[in-house]
Amino acid sequence: MLRTSLVMAAAGVALAAQSPQQPTFRSRVETVAIYATVTDRNGHLVPGLAKEDFEVREDGRPVNITLFSNEPQPATVAIMLDMSQSIGTKVLRTRDSTQRFIDALLPGDRVRIGTFGVEIGMSPVLTGDKDALTRILHEELWPGGGTPLWNALFAAMTSLEGETGRRVVLSLTDGEDTTSLPGWPGTLDDVRRKAVDEDFMMYAIAMEGSGLERHIVDLSEATGGGHFEVKHDADLGETFAQVIDELRHQYLFGFVPKTLDQKQHALEVRVLRPGLKAKARRSYLATAGS
Amino acid sequence: MRTVLTALAALIFAVADRPAAQSRPVSVQVVVTDADGRAVGGLTEGDFQIASGGRPRAVESFSAGPSPLTICLLLDVSASMDGTLGPGRAPAGLAAAMEAWLDARQGTADRWLVGTISRHVAVGATPVADGPDLRAAIQTALGLADTQRFGPSPIWDTVDAALGALEGESGRRGVILVTDGRSTGDRLGVRDAIRRGLGAGVPVTVISEAPDQTLALSPTSLLLVRPELALQLIVEQTGGSYLPAFTDPKPALGSLLDRAIDELRQAYVLTFSGTAADGEAHTLEVSVRHPGARVKTRKAVILGTGR
Numbered sequence: 001m002l003r004t005s006l007v008m009a010a011a012g013v014a015l016a017a018q019s020p021q022q023p024t025f026r027s028r029v030e031t032v033a034i035y036a037t038v039t040d041r042n043g044h045l046v047p048g049l050a051k052e053d054f055e056v057r058e059d060g061r062p063v064n065i066t067l068f069s070n071e072p073q074p075a076t077v078a079i080m081l082d083m084s085q086s087i088g089t090k091v092l093r094t095r096d097s098t099q100r101f102i103d104a105l106l107p108g109d110r111v112r113i114g115t116f117g118v119e120i121g122m123s124p125v126l127t128g129d130k131d132a133l134t135r136i137l138h139e140e141l142w143p144g145g146g147t148p149l150w151n152a153l154f155a156a157m158t159s160l161e162g163e164t165g166r167r168v169v170l171s172l173t174d175g176e177d178t179t180s181l182p183g184w185p186g187t188l189d190d191v192r193r194k195a196v197d198e199d200f201m202m203y204a205i206a207m208e209g210s211g212l213e214r215h216i217v218d219l220s221e222a223t224g225g226g227h228f229e230v231k232h233d234a235d236l237g238e239t240f241a242q243v244i245d246e247l248r249h250q251y252l253f254g255f256v257p258k259t260l261d262q263k264q265h266a267l268e269v270r271v272l273r274p275g276l277k278a279k280a281r282r283s284y285l286a287t288a289g290s
Numbered sequence: 291m292r293t294v295l296t297a298l299a300a301l302i303f304a305v306a307d308r309p310a311a312q313s314r315p316v317s318v319q320v321v322v323t324d325a326d327g328r329a330v331g332g333l334t335e336g337d338f339q340i341a342s343g344g345r346p347r348a349v350e351s352f353s354a355g356p357s358p359l360t361i362c363l364l365l366d367v368s369a370s371m372d373g374t375l376g377p378g379r380a381p382a383g384l385a386a387a388m389e390a391w392l393d394a395r396q397g398t399a400d401r402w403l404v405g406t407i408s409r410h411v412a413v414g415a416t417p418v419a420d421g422p423d424l425r426a427a428i429q430t431a432l433g434l435a436d437t438q439r440f441g442p443s444p445i446w447d448t449v450d451a452a453l454g455a456l457e458g459e460s461g462r463r464g465v466i467l468v469t470d471g472r473s474t475g476d477r478l479g480v481r482d483a484i485r486r487g488l489g490a491g492v493p494v495t496v497i498s499e500a501p502d503q504t505l506a507l508s509p510t511s512l513l514l515v516r517p518e519l520a521l522q523l524i525v526e527q528t529g530g531s532y533l534p535a536f537t538d539p540k541p542a543l544g545s546l547l548d549r550a551i552d553e554l555r556q557a558y559v560l561t562f563s564g565t566a567a568d569g570e571a572h573t574l575e576v577s578v579r580h581p582g583a584r585v586k587t588r589k590a591v592i593l594g595t596g597r
């Protein structure tokens with residue numbers, strides 16, 4: 001069940017040239033990949049650290065880091081936009097803020113846009129083509145209906161199955177899950193299990209005055225993603241820009257697990273420089289890649 | 291040595307006339323309506339003038355209706371349509387309206403493809419005859435599982451598939467789309483669908499359940515959500531009709547269908563030549579000598595796929 005992006009085939013792990021291509025791994029042994037964001041005391045991103053500045057721990061014990069990159073890595077992102085009735089007048093702000101994310105994409109990045117409300121409108125297009133993504137933003141945002149949040153997040157992850165590398169789900173919502181839709185599976189437990197076991201990095205943005213469900217916050221922290229609650233909807237575009245900036249500056253680590261025992265193992269990324277901290281997924285499921 | 295090189299260069303580089311894009315005859319469906327919006331019959335070839343790419347074209351063949359049709363009927367059954375055709379689920383409302391229409395309908399020589407706007411693009415593969423076959427096709431289309439209705443609603447992908455299915459059909463053709471215009475999960479956009487319609491020469495008529503939605507942005511400004519804009523755009527560009535179904539009193543779906551079909555049946559077909567098959571859009575203007583008449587036809591011709 002676990003997929004190549006979680007435990008990547010990588011004996012003699014060879015990271016491709018430092019370019020905006022997906023990393024290439026050649027090997028027969030499994031490698032666990034971890035993406036980490038490093039910030040200073042002020043919450044500013046810290047780029048340019050070296051492998052020696054980090055320690056990665058599995059179940060509390062340091063592991064040998066066999067893969068490291070501090071270069072920008074391409075991301076595969078499913079953006080899920082809340083179009084429930086309550087979003088109503090915020091649809092233009094949503095569109096324009098998401099556009100900022102699209103405008104900031106680099107070669108190698110790919111995005112799928114989905115909406116949730118009366119229906120879940122998952123685009124079949126996963127692309128870095130900014131014109132195609134802009135078209136979707138201008139033609140496919142229709143407010144109405146409830147908030148099938150768990151269905152939507154599950155659908156977003158499902159839509160990225162089969163993709164390799166860093167897989168990110170970024171949701172924008174103004175409220176809690178209020179409904180589920182026929183034909184769209186996914187409870188909170190399903191979402192949590194899939195995100196953690198299959199290595200999806202979950203980001204969530206809450207609109208002004210709405211706040212985020214505790215479950216969403218927990219999920220983003222468990223998967224090494226992030227969560228943001230904008231004080232003013234006018235800051236929404238800046239928040240989207242912040243997310244892509246964060247993705248752009250993440251570090252990539254890999255290590256070879258001692259065993260593939262089908263169990264969850266705790267992960268921790270430590271920065272060995274004072275005043276800096278790293279956030280990354282907190283566990284992985286030790287299963288062979290599909 | 292120099293001579294050898296010159297000879298070699300002559301082999302590698304040769305100047306020739308650039309081949310002109312071929313042209314082939316173009317047939318255009320033209321509907322003429324009077325001031326009240328009723329289709330006008332009885333016109334003759336001499337009543338029409340055609341210009342393509344800004345140049346007048348001679349009418350090479352002419353055919354007047356009424357004639358049998360090949361129609362692709364697309365019914366939007368997505369969840370956003372619930373409640374638009376009466377209380378409850380869209381398929382139930384559509385089924386009741388279509389049954390009433392079929393019961394009152396006289397048999398014709400028309401041929402039909404039936405499709406639905408639902409999670410997956412679904413358009414019938416083979417045209418069926420009017421009568422029991424059409425009724426069965428509609429029942430089958432509307433009998434889809436409820437799980438298929440809650441998104442996405444790929445309107446333009448489905449229209450594109452319908453236009454593709456009609457491309458190989460001869461005679462008068464048309465797509466009739468019953469929808470609220472809230473497209474999601476499309477691989478193609480409305481502009482792609484328009485381009486396909488201009489290439490296929492098939493008008494798209496819309497029976498629209500897409501009224502404006504007005505939302506208060508602030509005490510002094512409103513946000514208008516206008517799904518009908520894209521619907522009106524494809525209608526205007528392909529020469530179809532836009533028939534709102536959300537007026538008060540609400541018209542019966544069957545009466546709007548009859549109106550759309552009657553227009554298509556009365557269409558004139560004119561053929562002319564001289565448009566390059568270069569994959570480009572060449573403007574098309576058709577005018578008619580008839581007081582108060584309005585002409586509906588596609589706004590451009592696209593032949594070929596370009597180089």
